[in-house]
Amino acid sequence: MLKTFHIGGIHPPENKLSAGQKITQLNLPKQVIIPLAQHIGAPASVTVRKGDEVKVGTLLAKANGYVSANIHSSVSGKINKVDSAFDTSGYSHTAIYIDVEGDVWEDYIDRSDTLIKDKLMTPQQIIDKIADAGIVGLGGAAFPTHVKLYPPPECWATVLIINAAECEPYLTSDHALMMEKGEEIMSGINLLMSATRVGEALIGIENNKQDAIRHMQQLAKEYRGIKVVPLKTKYPQGGEKQLIEALIHRQVKSGELPISVGAVVQNVGTAFAVYEAVMKRKPLIERVVTVTGKDVARPSNFLVRIGTPISQLIEAAGGLPANTGKIVSGGPMMGRGLTGTEIPVVKGTSGVLLLPEKDAKRKPARDCIRCAKCIDVCPMGINPTALMTATEFSNWEAAEQNHITDCIECGSCAYICPANRPLTDYLRMGKRKVMGIIKSRKA
Amino acid sequence: MNNLYMAPSPHIHSGDSIGRNMYGVLLALVPAFFVSLYYFGLGALIVTAVSVASCVLFEYLIQKYLMKEESTVGDGSAILTGVLLAFNLPSNLPVWIVILGAFVAIGIGKMSFGGLGRNIFNPALVGRVFLLISFPAQMTTWPVPEVMSMNYTDVETGATILTLLKEGSGDLPSYAQMLLGNRGGSLGEVGAIALVLGLIFMLVRRIITWHIPVAVIGTVFLFTAILHAANPAFASPPVHLLSGGLLLGAGFMATDYVTSPMSRRGMLIYGVGIGLLTTVIRLFGSYPEGMSFAILIMNALTPLINTYVKPKRFGEK
Amino acid sequence: MILIAVISLGVIGAISAIFLYAASKKFEVYEDPRIGLVQEALPGANCGACGYPGCAGFAAACVNSNTMDGLFCPVGGADTMSKVSVILGKEADGSAEPMLAVVRCNGTCKARPKINRYDGARNCSIASALYAGETGCSYGCFGFGDCVTACAFDAIRINPETGLPEVNDENCTSCGLCVKACPRNIIEIRRKGPKSRRIYVSCVNMDKGGTARKACDNACIGCGKCAKECAFGAITLEYNLAYIDYTKCRLCRKCAPVCPTGAIHETNFPPRKEIKAPATNDTNKI
Structure with missing residues (x-):
């Protein structure tokens, strides 16, 4: 019997069209638009001005208060303007426009591929590095990671839970990341374990990703305390409370936080970002984004710089199908609809889903028939x-x-x-x- | 780019629809219908056809001319009401009584509350009980099964198992006859095996959950077993399960979405209530059969059950 | 036999009567009879516009307070308050002027082209939480009628032609329920004005002029011409949006003709004598 949560749940068609696709680096755009509010909490405050030259990794905006996150430049070039830009909801918010020139990185970033497994650091040092790099939860909610790592007073974490369920249909970015960056993820999980001072980490992977389960189990043998747990494929397994129940059989009570049962939950993509931030000093300037849909020519997993317009991703995946009725940022169950494609990729963008017109249109609602x-x-x-x-x-x-x-x-x-x-x-x-x-x- | 749809999540739908569920139930009733065609012949066909046609027509007319809204007869719920009403009638019932029953079922049982989803009582049972009280003679003369009979109102009539039990005279049919449906009764309730097949089909298709049928059947079985053990004059549990409208009621009438409770615990309470009431009416009441009344009484209690019996919440002890 | 029946019935009746009497005495709750009287004089809509929970709450507040200062039923108006003051023998706070709900959006279907199709639940709060709307204006009316649902007096309706809510002057009681219901703060309670004459800016778009104009032909573009024209300092310009303060406005009608987009609305005025300004403003909108 595979583990899973016990109340409710559905199993929509998985449609993991881009599964098995290698992560490919997307070409640099001509201009990036980097919004200041890419995370839950206060928008960051700008530290650059129009005309400034920036490199990849230059701090653009500083975290504004406790629940907020730093924002770094994802490209090198010149600040075109600091102006309003439409967010996914069509409301305008302040964003930084950068004209791309070349691809020059800040010197402090280690761009080599060497895997760093161990580094002696205190939890505080790790958390500080995570905060500096502007890491947020990459599952979609984009909650600043460093805030989640400080347990509230009187609370002790006992287990770190890594969310690799990827229960949303269509999305495969976490899957691709596990297949290609497994070692780095393991090292990142190690860092998160040290930061939260726990001795045990459980990686929950749904069993529709058999290859990822095998691969991660193989890698986990070399790490103490890390265990891969296959889960029955069921939505919403990636919900924080559901995942905790599936893995440690404890239900977080209404209105309480995961820490009340001793759990800290992080997304697998976040673990990779943490590795890069701490071991390589690379801020969160790019992420894996799935571009998919039933009629998309080449469903793909792209490594995309933050701020790249979504239109460019769609172009790289073979263009916008003529019958597109809805564009969704994220998965089909919890993603947000978009009103256009000139919207930039932000830290929380896990996928771009192009739904054909017939799937997009809702059918007219009727009276409830109390079918329960x-x-x-x-x-x-x-x-x-x-x-x-x-x-x-x-x-x-x-x-x-x-x-x-x-x-x-x-x-x-x-x-x-x-x-x-x-x-x-x-x-x-x-x-x-x-x-x-x-x-x-x-x- | 100007014609993109915008809506809050979720952006996909299971494709489930009211029609899919209603036609699913209808499909599940097909075996039982064939059994009744076999044993009651032409009468079964006429009664079912008249009942379905008049239910659909009444719903269409009421929606179009009285409620002035778009007609939704295509969703199959009126057809289902028609079939269930017919299944609860003797196959020799005159056409005009069937039409009257359909009018009460749809007009009073369903549309007067505002249509599908708002009615309190199972419409087919409202029609059936109305006819039972208004035309007791016609509603309780049951044709004797006769293979592929071409007679309609002029068939030979006889008693049902439950009337035999009530009057304490005559020989009961054998278990084999009960299972196949070779017994007197309403035209849809006789074929036990066919009804169970339909029930299994609905469970597999996830149209209904097991809670209500199991609770009803289990309660009747347990209750009659106790009484039978205490006093063998009461019929044994298998006789009760295979007679009257118990299987039809437990599987297809009590499980009506609109009029049954919504939480699983509530469904169990509701099912146990129906089982208890049915047994009490059958054994101690003046009517030989109590399924319809039991379901209607529990329908009335459904809002109360929904108010007090909530689903189990996440994180709740 | 008859005698027994009569006696037994009589005894049952007597016992019940005693029981009822005892119960009514024991569980009696004293209520000032004046509360009931005041409540009868009130409109009985329980809209809560007075700031109290329903008419009963307001009636109790009137009876229990020493003075009637600050106690005013906007629905019933001065008439009702004078009735209440007669009942209670206290001086009513009758200073309030008649007010009215005003819809400050003129983004009709024609003026505001749609750029996407909303497919969610037809509810303004839900749509507003989701996104900016079907048009390029992220401030304007959705037209799904949260205000209509909220109104207890049937005073506001969506005009199917414009897709915008319209207030019925007769029925509106200025209770403010629609103001609370509107997620975009488009509806404002303003002075009803002499003979229902009002002048107001029918737009709440705070985008820059170009953006606003692109989204809607009838938008206020924040040009400030009206503010310059106004001799009484009633018009202020903030965040690219003009606002007419009804406490200062003298209804001179000089601002409306200078508005390049016709965003300033006049209601119930007689037609102008000479047509000199290029701006055509649709008067009697409401």
Whole structure:
């Protein structure tokens, strides 16, 4: 019996079209657009000015406060302007435009391929290096990594959990990274273990990536305390609480953090970025992005500099299919729709998914037939249809009593609903409203 | 680039639809329909056809002219109501009574609440119970099974197993006859094996979960076993399981999405309630069969069950 | 036989009566009878615009406070407040002027071309949390009618032709429920004005002029011509957006003709005598 979480879950068609594709370096664009808000928390504050010459790795913006992250230049060239740019939502935010000239790197970055396995460092040194490099969670949420590594007072981490489930359909960037950078990932996990002072790390990989499981198990033999755990393929296995339950059989209670059961969760891509940041002093300036879709000519995994326009990725994958109805940044279950392709790749961009028109259009919603399928698939064990009704009628007390704040917005309920009801849309909105109400009540 | 769709996540859908579930249930009812065609012949065909046609027509007309909304008869729920209503009627019922039953089922049982998803009671059972109370004579004369009969209202009639038990006279059919469906009763309830096949099909296709059928059947089995052990005058559990509308009710009527509870624990409570009520009505009530009433009573309790029995939350002890 | 029936029924009746009497005494909750009277005088919409939880809450507040200062029912207006003051024998706070909800967006389907197709739940809050909207204007109205759902007085409707909400002057009570419901803060409670005459900037777009204009033909581009024209200092320009302060505006109508995009709206004014300005503003919009 393979391990997995025990409440709800779905198994959408995997469609891992780009699985097995080698990671290829994408050509440098002519201009990059680097937004200041690429992470959860306060936007970074700019440290450069128009006309400045920058190299790859030059600090562009400094973390602004505790929950924030540094931003470095991903290219060399000249700052064209600091101006507003559209983010994935179509709202404008400040971004730095850089005209690319050549590819000159800062001297402090070690660009060699030599694998560094051991380096004597204190946890604080490791965390400082991670913070300097502007590392954020690369699974999609983009929460600053160094913040996650400081346990709250009175809490002790006992296990490090590495999220390599990649439970979203279509996406393969973590899979490709494990196949090609396995050694580096292991070294990165070692660093994360030292930083959080734990002796055990569990890498959860879904069993639809057999080759990655075998490869990582082989590598893990050389490292003390690191174990690879194959998991049954089920969405949303990559959800923090679900993954913890699958691996250590403990459920994080409503409203509590993973540390309450002694767990710290990091994405496998983040572990690689941590290795590069600490061992090679390379800031987070590029990442692996999957470009995929049923009608995409060459579904690929690209190594992309932050700030590259998405249009260039699509071009490299064979161009935009004529029947494209929706462009999604991220996976199909939790990704964000895009209104255009002139939007830059940011730290949290794990994939670009081009959905054909017939898959993109939602079918008209009908009345709820109370089939309870949404309840069956909800991984948090709440009642999505009742919560949608409560939200529709602004009945916030009922929404709160029925634990709308537990919702992880995974989309399983809307995915399964035979009446095509926009359950997740309403739950997400209701959750924000109720959280606001709770916050103002505490204040 | 101007025509991209924008919507919050998720961006894909399972492709499941109301129609897929309704037609799935209909498909599961096909074996039982063939059994009834075999044993009741022309009558079964006429009653089913009239019931389905009038249910669909009433739903269409009400949606179009009274509610003035887009018709959704294509989703198969009216067809299903029609089939289930017919399956609960004797095969020699006159056409006009069938039409009246269909009108009550769709008009009062379903559309007066606002249509699919809003009704409180199982529409087919509302129609059936209305007919049972209004036309007790016609609704309780059951044709004797006759292979491929070409007679309709002029068939030979006889008693059902449950009436035999109630009156304590006559010989029961053998188990083999019960399993195959060679017994008196409503036209869809007789073929036990066919109904179980349909039930398995629905479970495999994940149209329903096991909770309600198992709870109903298990409760009836357990309850009648205890009573049978205490007093052998009560029929044995297998007789109860294979007689009346128990299998049809447990598998196809009680599991109606709209009128059954939503949490699994709630489904179990609901199923146990139906099982208990059915047994009590059958053994101690004045009606020989209690399935319809038991389901309707538990339908009424469903909102209460939904309010108090919540699904198990993540992280909850 | 009859006698027994009568006696037994009588006894049952008597016991029940005693029981009910005892229960009503024991569980009685005293309520000032004036609260009920005041509540009857109130509109009974329970909209909460007064700042109290429903009409009963407001009635209790009126009865329990010493003065009526700050207690005002915007729905019922001065009439209702004077009735309340008669009931309670306190001086009513009747200073408030009649107000009205005003929709400050004129991005009609024609003026604001769509650049994508929204396919999510038709709810403004959900769409607003997702993205900037179907048009290039990230400030304007979605037209999904959260305000319509919120309105308890049937005073606001979406015009299918423009795709924008329109307020019915007669029904609007200025309770402010629509203001709270709008995720984009487009609706503002403004002075109703003499004979319902109002002048306001029907745009909330804070983008630079070029961007705003590209997104919508009727946008305020922040050119400032109106502010220069105004003799009373009622018009301020902030973040590329003009705003007319209704407490200072004297309804002289000089600002509207100079607006190059027709973003300034006048309502219920008589038609202008001479047509000199190039700007055509659609009056009587609402």
